[in-house]
Amino acid sequence: MFDVAGRDCAKAAAYFAEHPLALGDRTPVPVLVKPRRGESWATPPAKGVSRPDDQFDYERLVGLDVGEAATQASSAGWFVRAHEAEAMATADFNPRRLNLCYGDDQVVDSVHVG
8 A cells, every 4th residue: 555645646556557566476456545644745936936926815815726726825935835734843933924824625725934
């Protein structure tokens, strides 16, 4: 069994379908790919942007795909931390960071500064 980030499950399953595992006697080895819970990742602000855009309406990121939301926020100068609700995260406050919480569907459920 392989636990992978939810967004990588389809890629991992396709890889093992194309490259099946087998024992030395060619007995197939079944591979189960399942999503790992509690994923988190971060994206720095876009190059050339010195500080977050104060006029950026980050609440509009709710409902967007987390990758698209992170791209929009980093383009507006925000450091982005994206995480599933189960993810462990530091408790430090960073006024230049947007935290995007998303679910299994990879859609942003909530956004907050810090």
